[in-house]
Amino acid sequence: MIHYNPKDWFTFIFHIHKGDTFRKLWPLMISISIFSxxxxxxxxxxxxxxxxxxxxxxxxxxxxxxxxxxxxxxxxTNTSYDRWWEGRRLLGALTNVSRNFAMKIKALNLPDEEIRFFEYGIPKYAFALKEHLREKKYFGKNSFLIEVEESKHIPNQIASSMISRLYELTRKGYISQEQLIVLTNDVNQFTDICGGCERIKNTPIPFSYSVFIKKFIFIYVLTIPIGWVFSLGYYLVLIVPFILYVLASLELIAEEIEDPFGYDPNDLPVDQISNNIEKHIEEILN
Amino acid sequence: MIHYNPKDWFTFIFHIHKGDTFRKLWPLMISISIFSxxxxxxxxxxxxxxxxxxxxxxxxxxxxxxxxxxxxxxxxTNTSYDRWWEGRRLLGALTNVSRNFAMKIKALNLPDEEIRFFEYGIPKYAFALKEHLREKKYFGKNSFLIEVEESKHIPNQIASSMISRLYELTRKGYISQEQLIVLTNDVNQFTDICGGCERIKNTPIPFSYSVFIKKFIFIYVLTIPIGWVFSLGYYLVLIVPFILYVLASLELIAEEIEDPFGYDPNDLPVDQISNNIEKHIEEILN
Amino acid sequence: MIHYNPKDWFTFIFHIHKGDTFRKLWPLMISISIFSxxxxxxxxxxxxxxxxxxxxxxxxxxxxxxxxxxxxxxxxTNTSYDRWWEGRRLLGALTNVSRNFAMKIKALNLPDEEIRFFEYGIPKYAFALKEHLREKKYFGKNSFLIEVEESKHIPNQIASSMISRLYELTRKGYISQEQLIVLTNDVNQFTDICGGCERIKNTPIPFSYSVFIKKFIFIYVLTIPIGWVFSLGYYLVLIVPFILYVLASLELIAEEIEDPFGYDPNDLPVDQISNNIEKHIEEILN
Amino acid sequence: MIHYNPKDWFTFIFHIHKGDTFRKLWPLMISISIFSxxxxxxxxxxxxxxxxxxxxxxxxxxxxxxxxxxxxxxxxTNTSYDRWWEGRRLLGALTNVSRNFAMKIKALNLPDEEIRFFEYGIPKYAFALKEHLREKKYFGKNSFLIEVEESKHIPNQIASSMISRLYELTRKGYISQEQLIVLTNDVNQFTDICGGCERIKNTPIPFSYSVFIKKFIFIYVLTIPIGWVFSLGYYLVLIVPFILYVLASLELIAEEIEDPFGYDPNDLPVDQISNNIEKHIEEILN
Amino acid sequence: MIHYNPKDWFTFIFHIHKGDTFRKLWPLMISISIFSxxxxxxxxxxxxxxxxxxxxxxxxxxxxxxxxxxxxxxxxTNTSYDRWWEGRRLLGALTNVSRNFAMKIKALNLPDEEIRFFEYGIPKYAFALKEHLREKKYFGKNSFLIEVEESKHIPNQIASSMISRLYELTRKGYISQEQLIVLTNDVNQFTDICGGCERIKNTPIPFSYSVFIKKFIFIYVLTIPIGWVFSLGYYLVLIVPFILYVLASLELIAEEIEDPFGYDPNDLPVDQISNNIEKHIEEILN
Incomplete structure (x- = not known):
């Protein structure tokens, strides 16, 4: 994600930034200009x-x-933005749940080694989820605490070993039955968040809309010069590319933010969020 | 569902894919062209x-x-898309609940035979729901573990036998009262998801809207040539079908995604989701 | 509710169905035609x-x-549809809660007479709610199990006697304190659903909007012929009624679906939903 | 709130009702007519x-x-309607929570005097909230049961004394710890509803939008005659006021329903809802 | 936030208030006028x-x-308003949770020193959150009760020490396990609210939209005079600035309310809300 000051109009208008659709569209704009x-x-x-x-x-x-x-x-635009914002909401929920879970772990007065386990496991989940959404495998530093198999769903394995640890601690008497409900619920929320992110990632808008909008823009823009030439003459070479720029930009930005977990300039600050979770968990549990 | 790369404009514009409304509309487009x-x-x-x-x-x-x-x-378009997305959300919730339920079952240290029961029952629910939404009956492999009657609501029977098993395990002392609440709640979510899917499937948008939109498009497009002929002459034979293509496509796609659990090219990947649930449950419980 | 195949364009366009706004509007359309x-x-x-x-x-x-x-x-259109869909959602929730409640009642191994009580009470709530929303009184078959007073709010009385029964069963030791929480919560959801339906039924959109939209359509359509007569001549007698048909249909359908619990052709399938609840509860508890 | 039959078009169009924006706008419409x-x-x-x-x-x-x-x-229009509808939803939730809370109080078999306390306290909360939202103080009939100080937040005091009573009853053994959770949660919902209503009441849409829309409508309508006079001549004296009526009505209605707890004709039926709560609580607890 | 009477049209139209976009736009409007x-x-x-x-x-x-x-x-406009309103909702939730938490603390009959701890801690959280969102550090009056480190996340530290205190009180026997769940849940809500506010603050709408809208408005308005000069002559010097005023105002207001926790005239009444929380908590716990 690009950090920016939304009130700085001047540079916005005259610079062509990294995330600017103009960068991607200028070859097409020149072609349509020649065509016009x-x-x-x-x-x-x-x-x-x-x-x-x-x-x-x-x-x-x-x-x-x-x-x-x-x-x-x-x-x-609305549907893409909603997905992007829902993605942001889920990552925000991940931060919240991580913090809340850690605060309760701290308050439980567990043996030090158990606290270390969760201090390691909670941010590990965040990192593993991040890489999972980018189709990479994550094993994490000093991975001996929670061992994961590469061929299986990695975030699930981390969540599952945290839940098993909680049940074990209950059997050992460190955690009451009531506490267990609350703590398990927190870990379940990790899995819910993971499922939500997977849903956004794996389900673009229905194929037919994607095809239809592209076909529609293409035919629409390409036929504009035919009729407008009598009113606008050779000014078309400037006007038609601008219309294309406006219509295609909206589709392009929508495509980019639809899957908000990648490396595109408009994608969500997934790395920063994971690092923050690690930092906050350490602050709370140390 | 068709898997596609939303950024590949070229093939989108020049190919006529399986889900393309052009395939369904060309006879109508030719008729309207002749009429024009x-x-x-x-x-x-x-x-x-x-x-x-x-x-x-x-x-x-x-x-x-x-x-x-x-x-x-x-x-x-908005209402159909909302239903489609709500359907996707419900299936995503099914994945989440299945995983969370399985993780807790694993952590409970139940006897092996009980674990087998749930390892079998959880994905069975997903498959049964899938077939139920497609108006088929599902009995599943080695169905002796959970026996269902064909004449009754199949997903309900599976959920009911899981709940009864949980209560039985509580009476036997394997599960505490507090755990039972949490686990029952998970199975209740299965039924909620089933009810949500049934609702989407059984309730298309109100009949009057459906009739009204179709009548409106039909009269609207059919009367265009009458007035426009003086401005556009025989170019109408190209223009009117294109207008029809645009307006009718939106209605057609909306119709298709309104009930998202079928076999249409834009429908949700119900099969893949069920298979994933089976795979993940096996990973967790083995 | 009318069951229909949304993909059957032909009959939609050429038949005039029961729910078609054309049926209600034709006298007005003829008047406006004569006026034009x-x-x-x-x-x-x-x-x-x-x-x-x-x-x-x-x-x-x-x-x-x-x-x-x-x-x-x-x-x-949006606000009316939202109410209609929220109504559908509430009735769907009624189905879900009824099923979940029944599954738990079954798993509790209660004495047979208690199971009969709930097998009778749960669908009774659905029927009573249905009639309550249609401003009728419902007493149900063999009403001796739950006696209701006609002058009081009937669904409340049924819910209240189910809750009292649950507390009694807890005092007798059949239900644990933890179970009681969960079961009471289910019955509370019945009341929430009832309250939600009452809210939709009793609160149409603000009076001022209703007046304003009608006044606006009326003046708008009535003044069209004054200016358009110079461009369209006597063709107005066809065109103005069509414009009226389009604008007034939207208002008419919105009015109809705004209160979705009645007997209008577009209303929700309240009878069918109640019957399904009865059938499923019987399946589960028998 | 005005109760009306939304299907009665005739009186809507020809009568000028109490809530009609025409009543407020006619002096402005005449001024703009003279100006035109x-x-x-x-x-x-x-x-x-x-x-x-x-x-x-x-x-x-x-x-x-x-x-x-x-x-x-x-x-x-959308944002105002959403606030109005959210207000309605909150008052509906107040009804639901009151009923559910009363049903549980009834089922608890408390001593009669305790039941009287809640039979008095629950509707008192509704009345106190109503007056609080209208910036009045409410003390209620036979207020000795719950004494409130005028200078403090009245609904909070009622909720607080109900919570304290519940804890006391738990210490006395009438209510189990599990019940207490559920009952406290109900009273907390009262406070949540109160907070939600206060939020709607105290936060109109951002000042800048309010100013901008009014300025925009004003300049827009005032400059219409300048250009249109050459096409419409003195017919402007009818047309410009009608345009003003349409645009300003939407703003006026939006202003009125934005704070839905007052005495405006379109406001929510707050009195009736409070009275219903009192009636239903009495039905349940007697 | 500016408090105002939304029904006072006169001053709205003729005064130029503090939050009026006209104040920011007049230099640009004069430039565009000269350019025209x-x-x-x-x-x-x-x-x-x-x-x-x-x-x-x-x-x-x-x-x-x-x-x-x-x-x-x-x-x-819609997305910015939604963020603004979500921010308001979160602050409203902070008020609700603070009150509910305090009412329960009061009902628990804790030793006086413990009540003082929470009477101090709850409003402290509100103030710390307020300053945190404005990128300041807050330590509060008589901060010895809860000591915070400046370098760490301050609201988290306050929440964490409240949770630890609750667990301690449980171990000492003042609070039951069931109560602990409920009370911990309240403190977790504090952290959720904090996370929600951080999310709104740190995530403006995607960079590409921000750039695109500004570029689009700029080119759009700048090219209007080129074509319109033949119809409007030198009247352009009035008309083009007005169009700019309308389009740019919407973008400007959206920018302002997008991050609603600052000191802008349209921002939320964060100070007043914090003070109210302090006042109400004192009322409840004294």
Whole structure:
């Protein structure tokens, strides 16, 4: 994630930042610009069509469908943003649960070795989840405390060994039955958060919408020059790329933030959140 | 569900995929194209109406109602997507609850035969629910562990036998009263998820909306050529089908994802989710 | 509720079903058609106004307010649909809670007579709620098990006698304190669901919106012919009723589904849900 | 709150009800009508500007900003309605919690005097909350049972004395530890509901939006006559007030329902809800 | 936060308040006004372009993209408002939890010194959170009761010492195991609220949207004069700044309320809420 000051308009407008869709779109914008020039040349200079020709009214279609395309893009923007924000919410919940769980572990007056176990296990879950969502394997430092098998679901193994430890401590009398309910519930929340993140990661918006929006933008923008050439002449080479920039940017940003756990500039600060969890757990349990 | 890379624009635009609404709509698009040609022929060549005729202004109605139709389609899109996403959420919750339940069963140090019972029962619930939502009956492999009657609600029977087993284990002293609360709550969540899926499956959007949107699109598109013929001439045979494609696609995709548990290309990956549950439960309990 | 196949476009478009707003609107549509003809006659034949007259530009107002009216109708549609869907959600929750409660009752190994009590009481609550929402009194078959007074809130009496029975069974030692919490919570959910349904039923959208939308549609549609007559002539007699049909249908459907517990064709399948609860409870407890 | 039949269109359209925004807006509508006449007189008769003058195109700005103003009003409408509905939800929750709490109190077989205490205390909370939200003090009938100090937060005092009573009854052995958790949780919900209502009451939408929307509507409507006079002449004196009526009504209704606990005609039926709670609690505990 | 009477239209419209975006935008508005005059001078007086020139139709682009820009601004407005309202909700929850926790502490009949500890600790949490969200350190009055280290997360330390105290009191026999669950849960909610506020504070909307909206508004407004000059002449110097005012205000207000815990005029009344918590806790525990 890029940290920025949202009130600094000047650099926003004149710089082209890392996350700027302009970087990705300029080849397409130049192509569409050349295409527009070509259409204008054909219609105005080769076929010498005039404003009275039927072709000049094709823009009526673009006006009529202008509502539909903008509403569709807003639908796309809303759903992607909701996923991104839900992802952020889940990572925030991970922070909260980790802290709450650690505070209770601390208050329980467990033997030191047990506290070390959880001081190690809680941030390990966060790191393992992070790598799991990026399709990597995480084993963690001094992994002898919780051993995980590479071929199995790693966050599940960590959660499962924490739960087993809690039950064991209950049998040994360190934790009451009532405490066990509360502590198990916390670990279950780890798994719920993991499931929520997996759901966001594995389920992009339905395939048909993805295809339909792209097809629609493509045909829409490509047919604009045909009708508008009679009103705008060669100015099309500037105007059509700008329209493309606006419409395609919305789709591009939506694609990027839809899976918010990766390395894209707009993705969530997953690394920073994991590091914070590690730092806070250490603060609480030491 | 189709797995795809949402960033691959090229194949999206030029291929016609399995889930593409174009496949379903092309016969209708050709019909409307012929109809448009016929209207154009009638008005331009037979009746020889001119642009000064009142008929040429019928497009005013289409502009005015253009807002309404696009907002209605966005309403339709939003509600269908919400159901689809709620369905995904419920299946994700099924995964989470299954894992959490299994982790607790593991930590309880039950006799091996009891662990086998739940190792069998938990994924069985997922498979039974899947088939139940597709209106099939599921009995599962080595069904002697949990016997179900075909005439009764199958997921309910599985949940009920898990709950009864938990109470029995409590009476035998393997599970404390406090544990029982937590474990029963997990099985209750299975039933809640089942009820949520049944609700989505059995309740499409109100009949009146469904009728109204279809009637509205149909009349709207069919009357476009009448007024636009004076501005667009025979280009109508390309433009009107494209407008139909845009409007009807939104309704078609909405219809498809509204009941997300079937076999449609955009439906949820129900099979994969059930298999994952089976795999994870085995990983945890073995 | 009407059960239908949402993919069957053909019959949707050409049949006029029971829930179709066209049935209710046709008298109004004919009136507005005659009114439009009258306006056209006055302006074109009596006063012989021409397109250069100021009156012909009144349509500017309709374009400007076109956004507002369509957004308002979408607001109306969204809020009504949300209530309808929340109603469905509450009834779904009733099914879930009934099943979960019954499964736990079964697992408790209570004396047979106690099981009969709940087998009778749970579906009775569903039926009583249904009738309560339709402003009828329900006493149920063999009502001697739970006696209710007609003058008091019937679902409350049933819930209250179930709760009292649970406490009694706890005092007799059949149910542990921990179980009691869980079971009481289930019965409390019955009351929450009842309260939620009562809230939807008793609180239509604020009076001012209801008045304002109706007034707005009425004035909007009635003034359309005044300005459009110069562009559309006597075609108004077809076009204005269609615009009315579109705008008023949205308001009409919204009104119908706003209180979803009645007998309207779009209302929720309350009877079927109650019957299902009875069937499933019997399956579980027998 | 006004009780009404949402299907009775006729009286809605022709009567001017108590909650009708027309009542509040007519002086403003007449002023704007006179202003429009004055602008028309100046431009048409004094300066004798013609349609070819630049001034006549100022309407382009109104078209462009027409989207923005209508979307802004819908944003305003949505947020106000959400607050109103959340308020309704909170009052509904108050009803539910009161009933559930009473049912449990009844089932506990407490000494009669204790039951009297809660029969008095539960509805008292509802009445005290109602008056608290209207910035009045409530002491209630036979207030000796729960004494409240006027200078302190009254609903808090009632809730606190109920909680203290529950703990006392636990120490006396009438209530088990498990019951206490559940009962305390119910009383905590009273406080949560109170906090939720206070939040809605004390936090109108951000000041800047409130100012911005009003300024925007005002300038927007006031500048309409300047450009439209060349198309609509003196018809402006009817059209501009109608546009004002539509735009300002939405803002006015939003203002009214934003704080839904007062005495406005669209406010929630707070009195009736409190009375219902009193009635139902009496039914349950007697 | 500014306290205001939302029904006082007059002062809203004619005063320029502290939170008014006009204060921030007037330099930009004057610049754009001069720029518009310059464009008009160039096109009308230097190049002497006429309405038949292609340049005069550039406004077509602005109409087409008018939908997109207004929907984008509404998306921006909605998401910012949601964050603001979620922030308010969290602070409201802080009030509720503080009160509920205090009521239970009171009912527990703890030794006086313990009550003093919580009477001190609960409001301290609120103040510490407030300062934490404003990136300040808070130590509080007579801080010897709960000692915090400056270098660590301060609210966490307060929560942790409250939890440890509760466990200690349980070990000493003042609090039962069941009570401990409930009380710990309350303190955990403090941490959840803190995490929620941190999430809102640290995660502005994705960088790409922020850049894109600003770039879009900037280019959109700057190109308006080029095409509109032929219709509006030098009136542009008034109209273009007004359009800028409308579009940029929405972005500016959204920026301001996005992080609602600061000192901006539209930010939440964080100080007042903390003071109220202190006052109410004192009322309850004294």
């Amino acid at each position: 020039a070509f259409v204008a040349f054909l219609e105005l200079n080769v076929f010498k069509l005039s404003k009275s020709d039927y072709v000049s009214n094709i823009g009526m279609m673009h006006s009529l469908l202008g509502f539909v395309i903008s509403m569709l893009l807003v639908f796309r | 040609a016929f209207v154009a022929f009638l008005e331009l060549n037979v009746f020889k109406l001119s642009k000064s005729d009142y008929v040429s202004n019928i497009g005013m109605m289409h502009s005015l109602l253009g807002f309404v139709i696009s907002m209605l389609l966005v309403f339709r | 003809a009258f306006v056209a006659f006055l302006e074109l034949n009596v006063f012989k106004l021409s397109k250069s007259d100021y009156v012909s530009n009144i349509g500017m107002m309709h374009s400007l307010l076109g956004f507002v009216i369509s957004m308002l109708l979408v607001f109306r | 006449a004055f602008v028309a007189f100046l431009e048409l008769n004094v300066f004798k500007l013609s349609k070819s003058d630049y001034v006549s195109n100022i309407g382009m700005m109104h078209s462009l900003l027409g989207f923005v103003i209508s979307m802004l009003l819908v944003f305003r | 005059a310059f464009v008009a001078f160039l096109e009308l007086n230097v190049f002497k372009l006429s309405k038949s020139d292609y340049v005069s139709n550039i406004g077509m682009m602005h109409s087409l993209l008018g939908f997109v820009i207004s929907m984008l601004l509404v998306f921006r």
